[in-house]
Amino acid sequence: MTAEVTTKLDDEAVRRPLTPRRVELLVGLTLIAAVVLACLVVPLINKTDPNALVAAPLQPPSGAHPFGTDQVGRDVFIRVFTAGRVDLTLAALGVIVPLFLGTVIGTIVGASRRRAVDVVTMRLTDGIIAFPFVVLVLVVVLIVGADTQIPPLPAGGASILVAVWVVNWTIYARIARARTHVLREEDFVAAGRLLGFSRRRIVMRHLLPSVWPATATYAVSDALLLVALIAGLPFLGAGIQPPTPEWGSIMYEGRAVLTQAWWISLTTAGVVLVLGTGVMLTVDSLIANPRRVRIP
């Protein structure tokens, strides 16, 4: 009985045509999954302490140390994938909170019929979006302190998250507001109003479920922007503080010895690039691509 059901489902899965867009999505998700899995699994299998001095400094990649060793003799392979846990966790936390906050705020503002609410929120988001992100993060880092540690986050993590949360809800709020403006003209919302549902119920049960997909799609590419931001901070004297391994600080330390040892910075960059390509492919597959036509 169970076997029959499974085959039926499998058949249906096979029948869906493998369009280029689906290939794009599958390759994208595979690349993301590969990097995320490696960050989860590599530190579990190889229990070498990422800060342990395991070999001579600046050894090129070899069988024992696939990404070589750094300037004090730590294994770059272990460090890169341990670092991924920090970067990916921070990026996830940095995306989820603003995604939630921004979507709710944007939907409420979009559903509100008071012009003042709309104008004030939009001007506020304009002001925040205008700020170059890196500069704003640095200001917050300066206030909170570059090495302030709030457990369980690594030193420097708290100030990054605060800055990201302050800024990033604005973009989600704008997407949610635009989507709500389209949705509130739809029949199902009018029906809800005619049925005498409260505004609160219409926002929570009718608008929000349809607004989520739009903001969540943006969240995918936003996570990549955050990884780039977090990894760029050590070059500006901020970011996650050593010795906690983090992609940016590994690349920053590798920059100083780039002439003798390319593998420290560039293998790390390669891993981030694999993740980034996966994210971009996934996002592209979710966005419509116009048909290729020729000029007649």
Place this chain on the structure above:
Amino acid sequence: MLTTARVLSTRLLQVIIVALVVMIGTSLLVRLVPGDAARTILGDKASPGALDALRQTLGLDRPIAEQIFISIGRLVQGDLGTSFNFRGQTVTSLIVPALLVTACLAALAILLSLLVGIPLGLGLALVRSSGADLLGRLSLTVLVALPSFMAGLILLYLVSIRLRIAPAGGWAGSWPSNFGYIWLPAVALSLYLGPLIARTVRQAALETIQQPFVEAARARGVSRHRVIICHVLPNAALPVIPLVGFNAGVMVSGAVTVEAIFALPGLGAQLVQAMGTRDFPIVQGIALLTAVSVVVFNLLADLLNLSVDPRLRSR
């Protein structure tokens, strides 16, 4: 012309709001530091006399509202204060040379992105082989996914260290020879915006080609080349203006980190130094200048968009 006035007023209002938010925020900066700001700045070994003197210069002995009014009053007059660490030097005199370096880098990168991105996008939309289109599209995807500072690291290794075509960072200090140092960072920075422009132009060109006016032009006997240059290109290049405007902030963020990699004496280097020494007035000045210039840049992009696209004006 009604919309021009509206865009102008909305954007000008935005400039003022941004400037106000930044001014209030940065004036509060010293106040927001947990604990005693004077002690944080001078360190644990400072004498009580020095601490009191600093509190007085910072105005920490006065009420918050008064402090904000005083600093806004000074900022309106263009006075950004004096640096903590370079005694007697005004923030303006320290920041402006650095700002020029960053502005040159960003301008060069934007120029490069436009010069390469627009023809590349148009070419990809028109290329007959779908294999070439796929290859081009994939390379653009990979490049957009590459953060600017990582592009900088990779180029630094390949071009400066391996090929030895460019210096591995530094600055000449005088103008024509500075180009030798700035071109590679500009290429690194344009590796994000250029592909983004190419993707947008490709998409817009494909949409334009399907418009009836293109077919009509061909039916009237207008040559293929003329249709591409005079009908498709202007429409495909339009979305580039808001795209560049929208990415101005991203470009500043990118420029600041790329500078740090190539050791250019721009705002990035200033920020690193100010962060290390907790030089609040410098960070404050840079925050204000970059935020306001991004909004002004957006204003210019909007005005340019209105002046080249008559469809936006008629509405």
